[in-house]
Structures are given as structure tokens and as C-alpha cells.
Amino acid sequence: MKLGECKAFLKSNPYKALLALLIIAYLAFNISLLNYSEVMNDEAAYAWQSLVIYKSPAKIMLPEVNYPYYAVIPAMAAPFNLFMKAEATTRLVSVIFGAITLVFTFLIGKEIFGERTGLIAAAMLSVSPTFWFFAAKGLFDMPSAGLTAIGVYLILTINRKRSMLLALGTFAMYFVKTTNIVFVPLVIAGFSIKKKIRPKPKKLAMAIAAVGVLAAIAVIFSPQRLGWVFELNYLQKNYLHYLVFFSNQLMLNLIGLYFVPLCILGIRKVSGQFSRKVAILEAWIFFIMVPFFIIGDIVPRYLLPAVPALMILGAVGFEEAFLKKGYWRAAASIAIPIMLFSYAPAYFFSPYFGMNQQWVAESNGYGKLGTWLSENVDENSIVFIFSKTWAKRWARFTVEQSIPNAEEQMVIAPKKEEFEGMIGECDRGYFLLLDYRTFKTHMDEPWEDWLFDLNNWQGYLQEQGFGKVKEIRRDSNASFVLHTVYSKECG
Template identity: 25%
Template sequence: MSVTRSPVGEVEHDRCATTVVLHPVGQPEPASRPDGAGQERWWRRWAAPGALVAIAALALFLRVWQLDALGFNSDEAVYAGQAASLAGNPNYSPFFPVFRAHPMLFQTLLSPFFRTGEVDVAGRLVVAVLGVATVLAVHLLGARLYGRRVGLVAALLIAVMPYHVVVTRQVLLDGPMVLFATLTLYCLVRFVQAQQVLWYVAAGAMLGVTMLTKETSIVLAGGVYAFLALTPTVRRPVRMSVLALAPMVVVFATHPVSQALAGRTETGRSYLVWQLFRRPNHSMGFYVETVPAAMGLLVVAAAVAGLWWLRGRRSWRETLLVSWIAAPVVFFQLWPVKGFQYLLPAAAPVAVLAARALTALPVPERMGRLLRRAVRWPDARPSTAVRTVRAAVIAVVTLSLLVPSWNAVNRANNATFLAGSGGVPGGREAGRWLAANTPEGSVVLTLGPSMANIIQYYGHRRSYGLSVSPNPLRRNPSYAPLPNPDWWLRHNDLQYVVWDSFSAGRSAFFSERLMVLIRRYHGRVVHTEYVDGTDSTGARVPVPVVIIYEVRP
């Protein structure tokens, strides 16, 4: 037990304490205070809730602004299509089976919004609201670990962080999964502080819910194990661990049980085989190049630097947060297949560590004196100057996140695309054009399965990807290959061919092969979608991103 002194009194700290005990210092408060003191107490009482409401409003604004500017990308189309099929929407049932690769918790939550018609904005709104809920969960986590001020700053950082903003504007599994992962971490913190079995069981059940949202989150169990192994002061009897493991297994078991009852027991196994034998889709440096910039370089730097300059205050808290970060980072760095959003579970603990560092930023005494002189504030106490410097640094870090987030939500017409980072320009419009201008029952050949998913979602036309491998070990088991597209075209079983610049940028070989088929079967351009681009002189020019060809034998 240690005792530290704060402006309001002495605070007792226990490594695993559940409460903070305040001992008043000095004389007791008088029975009555002047009106100014009462007003100050009122302001202090409502300042934190007011700040949290403002942070949540800012988070919601960034996640819904121009939410409909772009249509779905491939993954969004798949998850939304599953939700629509689950709801019995006849527009999607023929194209999107209910059971594919991942568990169905998120799709089930979406399904009430997808019962009729074409839906995309409603699905994204659900994810945006869950993203704001994650901001509030990060506040709870930071406040529980380090106090209310750290909780507020951590919530602010995650609210404007480009990484979290971009992903929680899309119908992807990762945004909801991070909400449940953050709540799992919160339950674990409560267990360590209280040493009550109820919180340990709650952490296990919440981890099961996290895995039921996206099964790859099982890697977070490795973070829990690493934390317990590195923290001998935390009590962890075998019986308690079994009690925590049981609800996790029971909750997640609903996924394989539901597949077995539906007669789709092979789906999960086929998907696992495909994942194990997939070729790498990015270089080993992909995450280093993309994720720190998306989280914010200043945020990452603050989190790392804070671990150093606050090393004298090191406790189980930092061990827990670092273990939680390390688990997905190590696993997905070694995993050959890499995705932009895969490391999102690390965003919350990084934000908390950065907030801890920024609120305890060491400010040299000389800097405080210079500040008091610069603003002609000679009577200000040194602590006031320190708080002012820290607030200014927090504002700079927040602005460094807000600007790229604002740019990201305003880039509807962009000729570049990174999977998982947003919608696909031109995809929705091309699909709708096919739905309105081609006969029902038309069949479409696309360059890859990504555009095929988008065409099927918005165009309601059966689509096949040219690049889908006939080798079962080299393709997603959800996609049907075309071993001989020439035969299909020769017999008029394919009537339209769609070329898109995003798939072409990933595979020049299949792009050239598609163009050969277009020329061979008298392809005629019937529709083109453009975005704004620039030429070699910097002038703005329209850039074709989706081209639809009509072909005939």
C-alpha cells in the first residue's frame, strides 16, 4: 500500500485495489461556502459528463458524415447480403448464402434492417453507433485504469482516430468486434482490481461474444494468457480459470452448432483450409507502413514514450495493455494474409496508453516560466502552467488525428483504393445500372470476386470472377470458379463483362486476360463510371474506374 498526495487529499493505492480512499488534508470544509465556490463545485460536477457527451457527438459526426457517398466494398456486400438473406429478403437470397466463413452474430444484429429492398445506409448507421459505443467503452476503461482525465483523453483520441473512424463507417465485422473486445478488457480489469470470480466469468463470456463476432479475435486469449503469466501478483486459481473458460466456450459454440443444425458443417472446415494455404497478399512491412499512420504517429509515439518516462510508475496495468496489443500484432504480422483493419483491437489500449502519457507529460520548469511570461500571467501557479502545456499538446495530437479523419470521410471520388479502408467508387452505380438496363437472368463476368460481390448486391445479377482459382486450396470456398470462360462466352452463357481499375491494379495478368476475352467476343462499351483524377500536368481529368461491356459469340 502506498500513499500519494493530490490536490484534494491523500490517495491510497493498492496494486489490486478496487477502491480509492480519500483522506481530507487540512481543516474540514465549512458548513457553507460563498456562491462562487458552489458554482465551481457545480461546474466540476458536470464538466466531465459534458465533455464526454461532446466527444461522443464528435465521434458520431465523423462516422455519419457523407456516409452514403460511396457504395459497399466487397466485404460489406457479403456481410450485408448475409444479413438480408437471414431476414428473408428475396433480392439477396439467391446470391448470398446465410452461412459463409464467419460467425453470424453481427449479421443477425443487422438482419432486422434488411428485410426488404436495397439497404446500405442503415447497415452503416448501425456500425457507426457501435463505433460511438466503443468510444464510451474506452472512456470507461481509461477511467477505471488511470482516472477520469485519462478516460476522457483516451475517448477523445479514439473518437477522432482515422483508423477507428474509417473502419466504423463500413459494414465490417471488425468495428463491432472491437467494441466487445474493449468490454472484455474492461471486465478483466475489474477482475484484477476486485479479485471477484464474477468479473473473471464475465470476461470469459465477453471474449466468447467477441469471437462470435469474428472468430480471429481468439488471438486476444493469447494476450490474456501472456498478462496472467507475466503478473504473478494476480490470483488465478485453476477452478476460477475453468469457470471463466466455460462461458467463453458455450457462447462461441453457438456458431458451429448452428452450422451443424443447418447442414453446413463443411463450410467452416473448407474456409480454414483455404486460409491456411492462401498466398500472402501484402509484404511483411504492410502493417508498419499503414497502421501507425492510421492510428496517428503522434499517438503511437506518445504511447511508447509514456511507457519510458513513466516507467517508475509501472504496474500490472501497463503489462495488461501491452499484452493486449502484442497478441494481434504478433499473430497477424506472422500470418501471411494481411488486412488493413486486422489490428484494430490494438487501437483502444494504444489510445489509453497515449492518454496516460499526455496527461502526465513532463514539463520543464523553465517552459512553465516562459509560458507565464509570454501570456503575461506572472501570478499563475506552476501547476496551472503545466496543465496549460499539457492541454496544448493534447490539442495538437487531437488535431493531427482530426485532419486526416476529416479528409478520409470526404474522399468520395478517389481513384485509389485499399481493401478495408472504405467503399469502392463506381461499384454501386455500375450495379444499379445493370439492374435497370439488362434483362433479368443476365450473367456477368468480372475481373475478380470483389467486384462480383458488389455487382450481385446492387445489380442482382449472377456474377463470376475470372481470377477465382479452380484449385480448391487457392480460392475462397464461397466462390465458384469458371475453368473455361471461353466456353461460357461462346455459348452465350455470359452476356456482360465488367472491368474495374481496383482489381486490375492488383492483378495485371487477369486484367489483360479479361481484355483478350472482351476483344475476342466483340465487346462493346455500354456504360462507364468515372472519378476525378489528375494527368501528368496536374490538371483534373475523369478517370474510368468501372467499364461494362456487352459481349456476344
């Protein structure tokens, strides 16, 4: 394309040109952050899974490796093949899906309200703290947001593009992510309010059944997810805690995430011009946010797929204020990029609420353990790891990145006899007790019959000559110990 043609394109498509500049700035900023921060909790587990697939592609079929996100883990392994470099390159997948989310936020806003609204929404999304924080993390939530936005756009344009199967397929690809399970009702609602599209009931039932089968398969291969759903004893034991936690979460989230954006001008205009497309936009928010309000498990990244919808509503309000020159309302609109899904109210008022926990993640102990291991564990030591599944993966990754000959030095959840037999085969043995707050409800089978509470952990290790050498807390103000390291001389 010649220079003159470029100028003509920019002049005739100013919003698309500005969107392109926004995407370029977003990519440049987030790619520069790939190695900025420590690998945090789940991110380390996923990086380990990706590294395993990179080293041994055949292991992609193992549930232990590719659990429970069958479509995304291989994608996260791809950067290893491209760059053969640091584990942080898995974050490229989130960066790419972040760009996709920005593009489809623009397209959805354009489809419902026009190009200008779409551009404002994309710009607001790009500066949302929740969005840019997770865009530089190797987690699955940004792919979830991107695929969700694609699916919603396909539903919106279904009359024009006949994209029912593509929309269903988009949701099905990522159905094993809890957030997207709620989209079967959204798909049904989308078809029911589209009068021009009347798919045959049998075909629609078959399509939805296919998505359900995928979810069932995911549950079968992911027994821990099933256990999480039916963990009645844990819920009963912590009933009072959950009641208080749920009340706080509900109040803070309704104030910070729902009523604030919906009451700021945008909803005022939207409510006065009901349409099928606006109904889909509101359903998009409703079906993601309400289930998490009900269970009281509100974490920013779980609700990330709803951020584009909230930004579109905020963009309508922003546009409305400035176009009508209502300067007394402009101040409220300026606050939208900060308040809208940035979790500012909850960040300041709730010590349990998600975003402040994520800021703390830079010093939450996950990197601290790796640093401690690299400084204290040599090639003559052996490390025993015991915890629930995801923590073992994280620990395995941490150990592999921290000490030499890690594969030979690690023993993952050994049986009692194996543990006792290996203690004398090294100069020093380290026992990593990870996240012991939850081990009673996520007990690994080899030790379940004889190691059943924290006192037994400590008592048994003391009998074997282990002493506590390190406690790693989430942060300096934490009231609980996240990880404990025990050690003893061997041989």
C-alpha cells in the same frame, strides 16, 4: 433533472460532461454519413445477409446467410425493421458500437491513469482516421473493437466486480472474428497477474473450453475459414510474393503503428511505473497486433480493436508533454492524433497497405458494376453469377439493388447443364466473372471438375458465344481487372 441540477452535475463532473458532448458530436457526424458513400466490398455482402434475415427471419439459421458472425448479422438486420429503408442503415450498428468504444476507452483510461487521460484518449480516438472511417461502414470491425474494449474493462475491474464470466462471455460472443481469437491468452494473462483473484483451475479451464467449443462450432459451420487456414498450395505458389509483402508490411507497421506511439512520451512514463493494469494494457496491444505481423496480413480494420489501447498510451504522452510544459516535445505529441494508428507512414510508402486501399474503395469497382448493371440490364435479361462465396453474396446484393425482378433474373453458380440450358431462355445473357484472381483456390464445387483456370473460363464462354463487354478495375491505376462481364444474345 432541473437546470440547477444540470449545472451542478456539469461542474462536479466536467470530464463526463465533455465525454457526453464528444459522444453527441460523434453520433451527429457519423449518422449524417450513413448514405454518404457507396456500399463497399464486404459491406455489401453483410447488407445482403441482413436483408435476407429481414425478409425471412427463419433463414437466420442457414450458414449461407448467417456466416460466420452469428451474433452480429441479426444486429445488422435490426435497422431494416426499425427504418424499413436503405441498406446503408446497417451502418447504424457500427455507429452505435463506435460510441460504445469511445465510452469504454474513456473508462479504461480512467481506470488505469485517471479521468483526464481517459477523456484525451477518447477524443484522440474520435479523430483517428481509421476509427471514423470504419465507424460509418457496415462492417464487423467496429463491433469487434467495442466488444473487445468492454471485455478488457471487465478484466481490469475484475477484483471489484467479480466479472470473470462476463469478460469471457464478451469475448465468446465475438470469438468467430479472427481478431478476437487471440484473447484467450489475454484472459489467462489477466487472471495470472491478479494476485487477489485465484479462480479454481477446473472452473477456469471449463470457461476457456467453452470459448474453444464456440470457436470449433464456428469452424465446422464455416468450412471456408478452415480452408483459408490450410491453403498450402496457394501459399507455396505465392511464397516470394508473401515474403516481399511481409517484409514491407512488417517494417511499415512497426514504424507506423507500434514504435511511433510507444516511443512518444507515453511509453516513457508507462515503462517507469509498471503495474498489473498497465501490463493488461500492453498485452491488449501485443495480442492483437503481433499475430497479424507474423502472418503479414496487416489491414487497418483488422487491428481496429487495438486502437483504443494505442490511444490511451498516446494520451499519456500528450498529457505528459503539456503538463510539464515541455514545448520542444509538444510538437511530437500534437502529431499523435494524426500518426497514431492513422497509417500515415504506410499510406504514403506502401501501395498495398490498408488505408490507401480503403480510400480507393469509393471508386474501386464495387459501385461501378451496380451502376453498369442498372444502365444495361433490363427485365428480359438473365445474369449468371460465378465466384467464391463472399463475392457471390456481394454480387447478389448488387444485382438485387440494380435491376428489376432481380431474384428471377439471377442464376448463382449454375451447374454446367443448367447454364447451357438457360442460355436460350432470354433476350440477352450476362456472365459475371467476379474476382477471378482467387477463383482457383476458392472454387465452387459444381464447376470444379471442368472449369479450372482462367483460360478455360475464357475459352468456354467463347465457345458458348459470349464476348467480353466490360472490365471493371479497382481504380484507374490498378494493374489487374477486378470483375469482367461477358454477354451474348440469347433466344
